[in-house]
Amino acid sequence: MLENKEQSRTSLSELGEFGLIEHLTGQIKIKNKSTVKGVGDDCAVLQSKDQVVVTTDLLVEGVHFDLSYVPLKHLGYKAVMVNISDVYAMNAMAKQITVSIAVSNRFPLEAIEELYAGIYLACEKYGVDLVGGDTTSSTKGLLISITAIGEAKKEDLVYRSGANVNDLIVVSGDLGAAYLGLQVLEREKQVFQVNPNAQPELENYTYLVERQLKPEARKDIVELLKSLEVKPTAMIDISDGLSSEILHICKQSKTGCVIYEDKIPLDPQVISTCEEFNLDSTTIALSGGEDYELLFTISQKDFDKIKGNPNLTVIGYIADESQDCALTTRANEKIKLIARGWNALSEE
Ligand code: ADP
Ligand code: MG
Numbered sequence: 001m002l003e004n005k006e007q008s009r010t011s012l013s014e015l016g017e018f019g020l021i022e023h024l025t026g027q028i029k030i031k032n033k034s035t036v037k038g039v040g041d042d043c044a045v046l047q048s049k050d051q052v053v054v055t056t057d058l059l060v061e062g063v064h065f066d067l068s069y070v071p072l073k074h075l076g077y078k079a080v081m082v083n084i085s086d087v088y089a090m091n092a093m094a095k096q097i098t099v100s101i102a103v104s105n106r107f108p109l110e111a112i113e114e115l116y117a118g119i120y121l122a123c124e125k126y127g128v129d130l131v132g133g134d135t136t137s138s139t140k141g142l143l144i145s146i147t148a149i150g151e152a153k154k155e156d157l158v159y160r161s162g163a164n165v166n167d168l169i170v171v172s173g174d175l176g177a178a179y180l181g182l183q184v185l186e187r188e189k190q191v192f193q194v195n196p197n198a199q200p201e202l203e204n205y206t207y208l209v210e211r212q213l214k215p216e217a218r219k220d221i222v223e224l225l226k227s228l229e230v231k232p233t234a235m236i237d238i239s240d241g242l243s244s245e246i247l248h249i250c251k252q253s254k255t256g257c258v259i260y261e262d263k264i265p266l267d268p269q270v271i272s273t274c275e276e277f278n279l280d281s282t283t284i285a286l287s288g289g290e291d292y293e294l295l296f297t298i299s300q301k302d303f304d305k306i307k308g309n310p311n312l313t314v315i316g317y318i319a320d321e322s323q324d325c326a327l328t329t330r331a332n333e334k335i336k337l338i339a340r341g342w343n344a345l346s347e348e
Pocket of ligand 1: 021130132135
């Protein structure tokens with residue numbers, strides 16, 4: 001996990017702010033025709049014939065990430081994923097990002113290069129242009145703020161507020177793995193602090209750790225739905241856990257819902273690790289967060305189009321506003337869903 005290899009260290013002050021920006025952004029090749037001008041002027045210039053969506057996220061060292069087990073390249077990659085995931089959740093396509101960083105002089109140039117290697121890898125894979133940003137110093141730690149810009153035809157955009165009674169609730173992929181990956185990494189960090197020679201034992205948790213360190217935004221699901229000619233009625237990405245996200249959809253759509261516990265998609269590694277850690281896998285899926293899957297609702301008439309697709313699972317349906325948002329358990333009990341985000345869970 002943590003390699004102690006000899007690394008060269010070039011101090012950031014050797015380059016200066018402009019030297020650093022030039023060093024980091026000098027190689028960019030623009031991919032999208034809506035990018036008229038990227039890095040290098042006072043503003044980037046964009047042109048779209050469609051509607052434009054904008055989203056931003058701020059990541060703070062010690063709050064959102066821990067560099068003792070998150071490699072900087074992964075951090076850069078994930079910071080982009082977190083942002084473009086929100087663009088896909090609008091049923092839009094991500095086209096540009098800006099990246100702003102504040103760095104303390106504790107970081108050598110080589111560390112920032114690693115961060116940008118992850119950012120560029122994400123841009124390459126998802127067809128996104130890095131078109132600008134800002135660079136400044138911080139007295140302590142690293143801050144990264146990314147803004148993502150996307151495009152969609154007006155009639156293709158999907159809001160949280162469009163779910164209708166009797167619509168089916170669908171989720172992509174599987175849930176809970178990213179949270180468990182974090183638990184595994186935290187445990188290994190503690191072992192390492194007690195015994196720095198301990199080798200991390202991660203073989204049984206590869207999927208979980210990958211989901212935590214290298215999440216993928218579900219651009220493929222947006223493309224899949226388009227090819228199936230299914231337009232969701234409402235959509236959101238799962239950053240804070242299924243429970244909190246379905247409550248957002250229901251609140252904004254003014255509906256209730258029913259989710260079936262036995263339908264929630266779980267990877268076998270999530271099930272076995274929950275047993276080992278003595279955790280309830282349903283609770284983890286509902287409240288774990290950081291899965292970056294898409295949660296959406298579709299009209300029942302579209303069910304045949306998605307039926308049997310291994311990437312998509314129907315987990316429940318939208319109910320009338322007079323009913324609660326509820327989970328039907330395996331024992332056929334109804335439990336009211338509550339929004340328990342990341343913090344509530346980690347305080348347990
Ligand atoms: P200004 O003084 O107008 O804010 P800067 O010197 O900060 O300009 O930035 C010069 C150019 O480099 C701009 O195009 C800006 O968007 C881009 N830029 C600055 N910092 C970064 C960064 N960390 N990542 C990507 N592009 C950056
Ligand atoms: Mg600037």
